[in-house]
Amino acid sequence: MRKTTGLALAFVALAGAVGTTAYAENNASARMREGTMMRLDKAMKDSNGTISFDQFSDAMNARLKKLVADNGGKLTVAQLADALEKARFEEMAKRIVARYDTKGDGTLTTDDITGREKKVFAMLDRNNDGKIERNELPKNGRMGRHRQWDGGDDSMQ
Structure with missing residues (x-):
């Protein structure tokens, strides 16, 4: 070059x-x-x-x-940074709980997580054989259009 x-x-x-x-x-x-x-x-x-x-x-x-x-x-700068980081992560946590919370009670349980995992697994298992093969995985490595934990458009909700 x-x-x-x-x-x-x-x-x-x-x-x-x-x-x-x-x-x-x-x-x-x-x-x-x-x-x-x-x-x-x-x-x-x-x-x-x-x-x-x-x-x-x-x-x-x-x-x-x-x-x-x-x-x-x-x-101080450190105190402000800590407060901003906490606020950012609290917003992120709210989006995660909202995405997984099946009962709408504002809490996250292992049942909620398992339910979400089953839903995603079923979407990926295109031939419904109970297994995910490499050719069933998304080509770009992303599951839906959302960025991880961003609360954006999630086609798997």
Whole structure:
């Protein structure tokens, strides 16, 4: 491979990686803006169409201010990162429980997990012989369109 071709491919790969990261950040920013607008709309509805600075401030950063207050008035990077990570994993856990919970009681049991496994197994066992053969496995190694644990479109639900 010529050096210029190699450099061009490397640039394309780098641009793709940066673009993917930028898309993810833009998507997260859009969700944050949407959440902020929803909180401001709610505050305005609760106050007959206008809000004071204090109401605006509460709507904007109530959770962040609570974290600061819960940590003695100061919040370190590590404390904020821990809180963000906990919130992220709690959301992930909610999606997992919702996906597996057959009784709708908000809990996860071994029966729920086994039931889900049986459902997926039955979908993969295309010839219904009680065994999954290599040619019955998805070609791309993914079971449905969802990313693992993302709560996205799951064609096996």
